[in-house]
Amino acid sequence: MTDLLPAAVLWDMDGTLVDTEPYWMSAETELVESFGGTWTRKDAFTLVGAGLWHSAGVLRGRGVDLSDDEIIQHLTTRVLEHVEVAVPWRPGAKELLVGLKEAGVPTALVTMSIRRMADRIIDALPFAAFDQVVAGDEVEHAKPHPAPYLRGAELLGVEPGECVAIEDSTPGLASAVASGAVSIGVPLHAPLEDGMGYTIWPTLEGKKVADVASLYTSLQTSAV
Numbered sequence: 001m002t003d004l005l006p007a008a009v010l011w012d013m014d015g016t017l018v019d020t021e022p023y024w025m026s027a028e029t030e031l032v033e034s035f036g037g038t039w040t041r042k043d044a045f046t047l048v049g050a051g052l053w054h055s056a057g058v059l060r061g062r063g064v065d066l067s068d069d070e071i072i073q074h075l076t077t078r079v080l081e082h083v084e085v086a087v088p089w090r091p092g093a094k095e096l097l098v099g100l101k102e103a104g105v106p107t108a109l110v111t112m113s114i115r116r117m118a119d120r121i122i123d124a125l126p127f128a129a130f131d132q133v134v135a136g137d138e139v140e141h142a143k144p145h146p147a148p149y150l151r152g153a154e155l156l157g158v159e160p161g162e163c164v165a166i167e168d169s170t171p172g173l174a175s176a177v178a179s180g181a182v183s184i185g186v187p188l189h190a191p192l193e194d195g196m197g198y199t200i201w202p203t204l205e206g207k208k209v210a211d212v213a214s215l216y217t218s219l220q221t222s223a224v
Contacts, residue, residue, distance in 0.1 A: 003213040004220065009100055010152045010181060011093075011130075013111035015035045015168035015188045018121055019088040020079060020102035021048055027078035028059065031071070034122040040121030049169025049192050051142020052076075076117050087124045090188070097129045099209040108152040110165070112136035112143055132156055144174035149181055164216050166204070173198050182219050184212075 014020045020143040025044035032039035039062060047055045052075070056068035064071060100107055107130050111118050115135040122130060122196045132155035134148050141147040146160075165176035173196065176183040183198035192200055199215060201207065 002210040002216040003210065005103060005105055005209070005213050006182065006199075006216045007166040008106040008108060008131075008153065008156045008157035009212065010108050010110050010149055010163050010165040010176070011097075012165075012167045012169070012172050013109055013121060014113055014117060015048065015090075016046075016123060016166055016172075017090060017093050019090055019188060021064045021189050022085065023079040023082040024075065025116045026082070028055075029111075030078065031064055031074060032059060032062050035063045035065060040094070045190055049112075049167075049171035052114065052136050054142060070117060072114060076114055080117060080120055083120060083124075087121065090186070090204060092207055094125065094129075096132065096204055096207055096209070096212075097125070098127065100212075101127065103208065103209045106131045106158070108132040108134060108156055110134045110148045110152040112148070143169075144178070146175050146180075147179035149176050149179035152179070153179070164212055167198075182216050184215070 011017055028044055029039045047058060052072045053068050056071040059071055107116060109130045113135060114137040118133055118135045132152060134152045136142060139148050139151055149165055150160055153163050161180040163181040165181040165183045166186060167173045167176050167183065168186050169190060169193065173183055173185050177197040185198045185200045186194040186204055189198065194200065
């Protein structure tokens, strides 16, 4: 049986395409401490993959006396300042994106970062990698709700169940799995559990379009 290409591949950004999580953690720590609070590495890990408005509420609970929107804009600006120094691409991510482009597979970036953050990362790529973008300030419900991935498929004009989604976090994978997409978890800063409706790949390094097609085909076949 010939392996089938998915109708589209939907990509998470922070932690999957780029390892910006340390930038976010640093920005959170600086902000909480500027208001006299304490923010630990353990605290920061609880926000990995979460929507920014949820994160803002948590930070306000730690004493940050700003509105949700002010917190989000502040954090985003600080992260972008780090990005201007270095864009920390995840191993194999750009190469797989190139392969998908060459194979004619549509792609969408599905991120809970706001649009100006997403645009900056996209602009750092040396080719037009994404056909559509879903940003955190463009959806009503954040991950782990399926809405972001459903919207990504909708923008591309494909069925969610015919897509592959690539994620690094538990909330992101919950969103992708709930949307019906064939989901791949590539762990980074937090471990991922087996048997949660997704396939774990330890890394994207060395992964080709053929690997994506093989996984997609095998899971689609087994679901029939």
